Amino acid sequence: MPLSLENRPEPPYYAVIFTSLRSSSDSDEYSQLARRMVELASQQPGYLGMTSFRNPDGLGVTISYWADWAAIANWRTHAEHRLAQKQGREKLYEEFRIEVCRVEDHSAYKRAPND
């Protein structure tokens, strides 16, 4: 159930919205690095989850969720993540935007099985 609130604490918690436009750089290299970053992020203290989406035109978004500001600061400055950020700026992305958010409220809906 990817959309349940099971893995979420009660608000407030935190979300980082990373919106990006991929460059035409090597797709395998990108996928490998992206997978490694998901793996690494999920091992960090305060990690709550991550979802990624990309449209056919190359525009995508990754939203990562964190328990508190300290967890975000820790992840932002993680050595291997910093190297990946450098690769991102140098060749993987044409542009990107980062928005750091405090989640104040949430709700979820799931269709009943017999609907």
Place this chain on the structure above:
Amino acid sequence: MPLSLENRPEPPYYAVIFTSLRSSSDSDEYSQLARRMVELASQQPGYLGMTSFRNPDGLGVTISYWADWAAIANWRTHAEHRLAQKQGREKLYEEFRIEVCRVEDHSAYKRAPND
């Protein structure tokens, strides 16, 4: 420049992260309603922007941006939007999650033309 901060005020502003799993309902009907909701949302006071993404497996996210809580409350209870929400629950989505966020910080990067 879809990822610039040109159309954003200085933080804080607000974001609604709507993550959804589409049902196997009619795709044209869905697209038409989605387009209408973008059009309608963009006419509301305090609207700052909207981005949508959907993966091939049907999981997607729409992030809408708003100037303040009042703008979100106004949009949430807009009559035509409420009808669309009803259609969403009744047939367009298998499940969804809504997270209402206060954007506390942002930054953007754009590769220089000669890079």
